[in-house]
Amino acid sequence: MIGKRQASPEKIRIEGDRKTAIETGRNRLMVAGALFVAAFSVISIRVINVSVFSDNNEPRYTRSVSTSEKHTGRADIVDRNGILMATSLNTASLFANPRIVLDPEQAAIRLATALPGINVKSIEKKLRSNRGFVWLKRHLTPRQQYKVNRLGIPALNFQREARRMYPLGSLASHALGFTDVDNKGLSGVERYFDKELRTRQGNMALSIDVRVQHIVEHELGLAMKKFNAIGAAGLVMDVNTGEVVAMSSLPSFDPNQPGVIDQSLRFNRTTLGVYEMGSTFKIFTTAMALDAGTVSLHGGYDATSPIRIARFTIRDFHAKKRWLSVPEIFMYSSNIGTVKMALDVGISGHRNFLARIGMMKPVGIELSETGAPLLPDRWREINSMTISFGHGLAVSPLHLVAGVSAIVNGGIYRAPTLVRRSPTDVPAGTRVVKAETSNKMRQLMRLVVENGTGQKAAAPGYIVGGKTGTAEKVLGQSYKKKALISSFIAAFPMHKPRYVVLAMLDEAKGRKETFGYATGGWVAAPVVGAVVRRIAPVLGLRPIKDTDAVRDSLSIDISTKTFLEPRVASH
């Protein structure tokens, strides 16, 4: 271009006024050009700045759903094998803006055709109100939503809302608990972990195994019906980890209908209810005496005559009226012998031992509904005597299960938990009795099922051992004669315990087949036997043939003095 211009032969010369006019024009052009250059460079700098240097400041049109975030809302609860127990489903809730409703009466009537069961009057009243927002019905089914949409009423709209669902129905309802319509936990694990379930992503695994839970609830339900009991409680606990594998309190409720749950059904008999447990406490008394060394397995006490103290008389239910060895005292569930055992250890020793196995304070489990034990106001000799056979100290069934777990697992107490523990994550626990004492207690508990009061709890191949318990219910100041708490606590397999099983029936009535008895051995022991027979294969336990090695490890010399008595209790 330049070359071409230079090459042009003729040059135009302009002089005078014309020249100045052109000069002025040029200068103005230069100024205008400079202004434009300045303006454009500002714009281009801004463009570069916006497009290159500020990367994320611009809001994007859409954002992709991240793969890591699951659904918003409450976290799911699963059992120890990952089976869904509680989940949040998105449903549509119907609301209206009453200000733009044209004909409230007509709208209410038409809504009633789509949503049968609603109150036309109250809906009409809601639609007449002078507000911008009213709920008409929460959590519609997809079919109802479709029908409402088809009505084409302009003021109606839907809001997506999460609703808590429990696909397993009433199974494990007391452990799980339930939530209200705004998804706030009201009981059970739902309440205890309310905050965590709201915030966490991913599932929460409980220690419950729904298969075992079902078996326990089923068998307890059958027994409850058979013996006309007003309630029942069942627990299965892993003795080595402290995990509660099944927790059942009957009657149960359906957590899917939080509005209609009766207050009495919400009562958790396994943790909130405290009961005088009766003879099952002899496990603790005997373990304490053996551990303290005040008596050995070969020792014994005279149980010929009842003990009279103050206005009480302590008798034996299965009275033998003779000297009894320690295994016999345990096997025949002798109150007299057990009282003497406790007195030899002493009052403070007795109290300290019960404190060590957790009988003095609420159990530390992940539930808000835990009952505090009912302790005597002043711990005198009479208290120690009655508590030795399970009267005068009321604890929850979970207390008993946790305590017995410690006695049979080698002597380590671990607080029970409802949250699944990985095998590497088991707390060390505290030692409460010597391993040797634990061994002896296993032999004694096996004896009860083999020859004593708990024979109905036998489960061939799974070597069950346990202890019966029957207590009269306290009503105000006195005991109710006909209202019994019948229980059986067992562990299996007894040579190397894995699980403790408890069955308890509240106010069971005797039947003809049980000769009118409603004691632990008659009503609760068969439940435990049936439960063990059914849960052992589920839990992957191999039945053990009664080989000599196992038998020897559990055999026990019952009596050192008398061999004449038949070694089988009458019931």
Add this chain to the structure above:
Amino acid sequence: MRRATFLWSILAMSVVIGLFVVKYRVQNLEDRLSALNAKIITDRDEIQVMQAEWSYLNQPARLEALSKRLLGMDTPVSAQTISMQELLENTALEPSDTGALTEITEIKQLNAKPGIEWAPAKKVVPVRAPTAPGGGDWLKPILAKLKKNQ
């Protein structure tokens, strides 16, 4: 000069057209993304519903009733289970029965390997009369033992 202007205007036009094309493509993609997002959310809801339904249909009480009614299954008793060890110990082998022999030696080898655990407690050996003559011969001693135990 004129050619330069022409070139520049061509360039500017193509940039403008390119920009429009890209812009519309981005918008299309964004629309697709939001549609996919909505689909993901509804799919997730549906999966959640199906999981709940799966759990509902797998209620232990229902499964128990169904397996009792349709499959004739019942609570296993300890006599129905047998450990691999017992099976091997009690199997009297006939020299002709080479098929079973190799099978059992294989099992023995597997058994000897650490890390492979046999869980016969879960495996229920159904007590049936052997149907095929010859093939079921090696089962006879086991069945006899089971009968004795019962």
